[in-house]
Amino acid sequence: MKYSHVWPIDPSAGKPPEGWPGWPNKKKFALVLQHDVDTQKGHDKCYDLIALEESLGFRSLFSIVPERYTVSESLRNDILRKGFDIGVHGLKHDGKLFLSKKIFQKRAVHINNYLKEWHSVGFSSPSMHHNLDWMHLLKIKYSISTFDTDPFEPQPDSVGTIFPFWVQRSSERTGFVELPYTLPQDHGLFIIMKETTIDIWKQKLDWIAQKGGMALLNAHPDYMNFCGKKLSIEEYPVKYYEEFLNYIKRNYAGQYWHALPKDIARFWSESMVQKSESSASSD
Ligand SMILES: [Zn+2]
Numbered sequence: 001m002k003y004s005h006v007w008p009i010d011p012s013a014g015k016p017p018e019g020w021p022g023w024p025n026k027k028k029f030a031l032v033l034q035h036d037v038d039t040q041k042g043h044d045k046c047y048d049l050i051a052l053e054e055s056l057g058f059r060s061l062f063s064i065v066p067e068r069y070t071v072s073e074s075l076r077n078d079i080l081r082k083g084f085d086i087g088v089h090g091l092k093h094d095g096k097l098f099l100s101k102k103i104f105q106k107r108a109v110h111i112n113n114y115l116k117e118w119h120s121v122g123f124s125s126p127s128m129h130h131n132l133d134w135m136h137l138l139k140i141k142y143s144i145s146t147f148d149t150d151p152f153e154p155q156p157d158s159v160g161t162i163f164p165f166w167v168q169r170s171s172e173r174t175g176f177v178e179l180p181y182t183l184p185q186d187h188g189l190f191i192i193m194k195e196t197t198i199d200i201w202k203q204k205l206d207w208i209a210q211k212g213g214m215a216l217l218n219a220h221p222d223y224m225n226f227c228g229k230k231l232s233i234e235e236y237p238v239k240y241y242e243e244f245l246n247y248i249k250r251n252y253a254g255q256y257w258h259a260l261p262k263d264i265a266r267f268w269s270e271s272m273v274q275k276s277e278s279s280a281s282s283d
Pocket of ligand 1: 037038089126127252
């Protein structure tokens with residue numbers, strides 16, 4: 001395959017950042033589960049997905065589009081009440097957010113209002129379009145808008161690391177933590193490539209665990225089939241995702257820090273950013 005030297009694994013992305021102290025409680029790697037909810041169909045399947053994750057002892061981030069479908073307030077409240085979290089996934093998911101700085105500036109105001117209203121500190125970008133510099137206009141602690149390696153994305157500029165990184169606002173001491181997704185997205189694997197096993201997820205997870213990085217999976221409820229009946233177009237059986245969760249539990253029990261993105265961002269700010277600032281100021 002044309003990209004087999006960098007996908008699903010880019011060997012150079014496994015190097016830990018300078019000054020890396022390791023994950024909390026000496027865990028071997030970090031595990032983050034995230035769901036971009038792209039359509040009404042996906043929105044309406046969130047409760048099924050929450051129930052599945054709860055039954056297996058996992059928690060995740062639901063990234064919701066504010067102005068594309070009807071967002072249920074009780075769903076938002078239930079997500080937070082159950083210890084899951086909410087992120088803002090673009091504004092309209094119409095492919096236009098990053099077309100010009102003017103459009104972005106205008107929409108950033110609305111995105112910030114939703115962040116506040118939804119008690120959220122995180123943003124994920126539709127179709128992984130991104131301009132990390134413009135994104136300083138957002139009132140966020142973290143974003144999930146990049147990937148370690150994914151030559152199949154519309155904007156395929158990989159960040160080349162399986163660790164989070166700090167995005168500093170130039171000349172100011174503010175910024176946000178960027179969390180690249182590091183496991184291939186479900187849509188690419190099961191809808192485009194028509195994979196019928198989760199071997200690629202397992203292979204990549206094993207490598208991330210070995211390197212001590214952050215396993216971040218973005219799986220869409222939109223494409224998951226929960227009813228066990230005939231798959232509609234662009235659906236895959238949810239048992240693939242369930243199998244992935246069970247694989248982690250079975251093979252890595254006690255070895256990973258299962259955290260929400262906001263917890264990773266807080267840890268990163270405290271242990272990597274403030275630490276380097278204090279050592280810089282004492283020089
Ligand atoms: Zn999306």
